[in-house]
Amino acid sequence: METERSPRPSAGGAASRVVGTHAVLLELDGLEQVWAYAAEAMRRRAAGQLGPASDIVAGARTVLFDGLADPAAFCDELASWSPDPAAASSGRLHELEIRYDGEDLEVVAEQLGMGREAFIELHCAREHRVAFLGFAPGFAYLAGLAPHRVARRSTPRTRVEAGSVGVADEYTGIYPRASPGGWQLIGRCDAWLWDLDRQSPARFAPGDRVRFVPAAA
Amino acid sequence: MSRTVTVVRPGALTTVQDLGRPGFAHLGVGRSGACDEPALRLANRLVGNPEPAAGLETTLDGVALRFLADAYAAVTGAPAPVRVDGRPAPWAAGFGVRAGSVVEIGPASAGVRSYLAISGAIAVPETLGSRASDVLSGLGPAPLRAGDELALGAPGEPPPPVGFAPFPAPEDELVVRCLLGPREDWLLTAGRAALGRTAWVVQSASNRIALRLGGPALALRRGELPSEGLVLGAVQVPPSGEPLVFLADHPVTGGYPVIGVVPEPDVWRLGQARPGARIRFLPRHGGHARRSGQAP
Numbered sequence: 001m002e003t004e005r006s007p008r009p010s011a012g013g014a015a016s017r018v019v020g021t022h023a024v025l026l027e028l029d030g031l032e033q034v035w036a037y038a039a040e041a042m043r044r045r046a047a048g049q050l051g052p053a054s055d056i057v058a059g060a061r062t063v064l065f066d067g068l069a070d071p072a073a074f075c076d077e078l079a080s081w082s083p084d085p086a087a088a089s090s091g092r093l094h095e096l097e098i099r100y101d102g103e104d105l106e107v108v109a110e111q112l113g114m115g116r117e118a119f120i121e122l123h124c125a126r127e128h129r130v131a132f133l134g135f136a137p138g139f140a141y142l143a144g145l146a147p148h149r150v151a152r153r154s155t156p157r158t159r160v161e162a163g164s165v166g167v168a169d170e171y172t173g174i175y176p177r178a179s180p181g182g183w184q185l186i187g188r189c190d191a192w193l194w195d196l197d198r199q200s201p202a203r204f205a206p207g208d209r210v211r212f213v214p215a216a217a
Numbered sequence: 218m219s220r221t222v223t224v225v226r227p228g229a230l231t232t233v234q235d236l237g238r239p240g241f242a243h244l245g246v247g248r249s250g251a252c253d254e255p256a257l258r259l260a261n262r263l264v265g266n267p268e269p270a271a272g273l274e275t276t277l278d279g280v281a282l283r284f285l286a287d288a289y290a291a292v293t294g295a296p297a298p299v300r301v302d303g304r305p306a307p308w309a310a311g312f313g314v315r316a317g318s319v320v321e322i323g324p325a326s327a328g329v330r331s332y333l334a335i336s337g338a339i340a341v342p343e344t345l346g347s348r349a350s351d352v353l354s355g356l357g358p359a360p361l362r363a364g365d366e367l368a369l370g371a372p373g374e375p376p377p378p379v380g381f382a383p384f385p386a387p388e389d390e391l392v393v394r395c396l397l398g399p400r401e402d403w404l405l406t407a408g409r410a411a412l413g414r415t416a417w418v419v420q421s422a423s424n425r426i427a428l429r430l431g432g433p434a435l436a437l438r439r440g441e442l443p444s445e446g447l448v449l450g451a452v453q454v455p456p457s458g459e460p461l462v463f464l465a466d467h468p469v470t471g472g473y474p475v476i477g478v479v480p481e482p483d484v485w486r487l488g489q490a491r492p493g494a495r496i497r498f499l500p501r502h503g504g505h506a507r508r509s510g511q512a513p
Contacts, residue, residue, distance in 0.1 A: 017398060017399055018398075019398060019399050019448055019475075020396055020448050020449075020450060020451075020478030020479075020480050021396070021481065022481075023446075023448045023478075025399045038243070042243070054239075054240065055241070055242035055243070055248070055446075055469075056242065056243050057242045057243065057445075057446030057447075057469050058243065058446075059443060059444050059445030059446055059470060060443030060444050060445065061443045061445070062443075062445040062446065063446075064242075064446025064447075066239075066242065066448050067239050067240075132444070132470065133243065133244060133245040133469075133470075134245050134444060134468060134469050135245065135470070136245055136353075136354055137241075137244060137245045137246045137354050137356060138244065138245055139245050141444070177355065196344065196345070200244075201345075202244040202245065205243075206243075
């Protein structure tokens with residue numbers, strides 16, 4: 001039995017709960033489900049079924065819906081959703097060049113018990129997926145290093161330059177603008193990531209695929 | 218005649234704010250907007266603007282502006298002395314300003330943020346549908362600097378005849394509701410009791426992003442929570458055990474457990490809590506669980 005205070009996801013299912021007075025948190029089993037529900041939510045919002053002010057935030061295991069007029073009713077509505085996993089994302093492929101010259105490259109390779117060249121090879125061999133966006137406009141969490149996990153810097157840098165490529169946990173991230181940051185820096189990438197003059201200002205959407213190639217020296 | 222104001226004294230942090238830019242969290246963009254939304258709405262009403270119009274939000278020590286056009290103005294939020302060319306003007310009431318005059322808001326006597334609305338509203342360009350300045354993401358206009366010139370929009374209706382709007386002054390000890398969840402189960406029993414029993418003290422590192430609270434460390438379950446979406450008013454407990462309450466410029470995701478949410482309108486009162494103020498939470502059982510999807 002579920003209780004009021006402890007939602008438990010069931011196999012293949014999902015549990016939702018009201019958060020505060022205007023939001024609902026939907027707990028899911030993994031990223032594929034997260035992308036499927038987030039894509040379904042975006043589709044419904046575009047069709048005017050969610051309200052224009054609603055916010056949809058994909059997490060690593062959750063989708064948050066904010067700005068809801070009646071969150072309890074929305075929980076009931078969610079029960080009738082059956083998102084198509086195949087429609088989870090365009091799955092657009094981005095091929096991005098990286099100059100692997102970051103200050104923490106050696107530290108990261110050492111953490112993972114490999115040489116610097118082996119790490120670069122691993123990073124380029126993997127297909128990374130955009131798990132979710134957060135931290136800063138256009139900043140994407142690119143999942144692709146598992147089962148390897150990189151520890152963050154114990155002291156975050158007060159300034160990380162735009163275009164810096166960092167790794168933390170199983171994620172790679174590219175800083176769209178200069179900001180403080182605690183991820184280990186492995187290189188630089190000149191691709192656009194956030195551009196307010198574009199119709200969709202963020203390059204990445206959850207579910208997109210990313211491959212890295214080493215920039216010619 | 219150009220309808221503008223110029224910045225004579227920008228104050229510690231004065232930003233343009235409206236009701237923010239909801240609807241872009243999936244791009245990593247938070248809502249932002251006034252930290253004390255009812256105060257901005259009231260200021261706009263007092264000068265005849267639509268309530269969501271853009272005004273100025275000051276931080277502790279006010280602002281001074283030279284008006285280059287005739288306009289109505291009103292100051293709400295944190296109470297502060299208001300002067301026009303050195304002569305006292307009312308607080309929480311509309312007043313007329315002649316072109317060439319300097320309007321000065323002094324240091325707040327209580328609270329943190331005063332709001333200045335001007336008839337026609339601040340007409341800086343919009344970013345993603347809003348003029349709000351988001352100090353976390355850097356979206357929207359930069360904080361005011363001396364010499365900046367701000368365009369005003371065309372004034373709409375004349376201000377209402379109401380001369381003064383009663384408005385509660387900010388408090389030194391705030392009691393706010395805290396709707397528990399979604400991760401209150403990360404609090405160990407002792408932490409749960411301490412949450413409601415403690416007079417939390419607002420720390421000076423607080424800003425538009427979050428109120429940082431000092432007090433006994435709340436005992437938390439060990440483990441790592443996968444990053445998930447954050448809402449306005451979320452009470453997050455980082456490994457230090459001292460909670461944060463997220464305000465208007467909060468990040469859209471976070472990786473530490475959110476044990477409860479301070480709902481509107483209480484969260485607007487937290488937008489006026491100054492360093493040293495005490496905060497008490499009234500923990501309430503909030504949302505309830507539902508099952509959905511393919512579950513049998």
